[in-house]
Amino acid sequence: MNRNEKSEIISEIKELLESSSAVYLTDYNGINVEDISALRNQFRNEGVRYKVYKNTLVKRALQESGKYDKIPGHLTGMIGFAFTTKNPLAPAKIINKYFGDKERLSLKACYVEGEYFDGSQLKALATLPTKNELIAGIMGSLNSPVSGIVGAINAVMRDLVSVVEQISQKQAA
Secondary structure, eight states: OOHHHHHHHHHHHHHHHHHOSEEEEEEOTTOOHHHHHHHHHHHHHTTEEEEOOOHHHHHHHHHHHTOOTTGGGGOOSSEEEEEESSOTTHHHHHHHHHHHHHSOOEEEEEEETTEEEEGGGHHHHHHSOOHHHHHHHHHHHHHHHHHHHHHHHHHHHHHHHHHHHHHHHHHHO
16 A cells, blocks of 8 residues: 555545544454445444544544544454444444344444443443434423323313203203
8 A cells, every 4th residue: 555545544534533423443353244244234224334444544543633532542453443423322232233143243442422432331322312212202201291281171171061961961851
């Protein structure tokens, strides 16, 4: 690889680092090509870019970007990088599912929204609700008192109509 190719790759890595809301480092040692292809497809379906770079090029890109200061300590062995801009927890859920099924892929470390997590916190990250799930839960909580009030008002109206009907039936008889 010549100097120009290296500088292009470094600038690509820097761009991914700067535009991502989350960066995950995985150890993919022992995974066959079929499994890594399936994993990449799962990542792609969630809008996650999964790339493999030379560790030295990633170190250079990290130095130039000045971000993610704890990542260089994890750059040993066969490392895959998952970058996401949309859902910062999607890679954690995919890695956790894959690790549970195959017990090969493991999380070394990650940064989610600027916060550092080491590999031991994968399960905690994978079980966190996504932003959309949190919003849906809050909206449901806000909506339930309103629907309860509407139901109570309807019940009062229904009871009132029933009483008026019974009075009119008694007067008619």
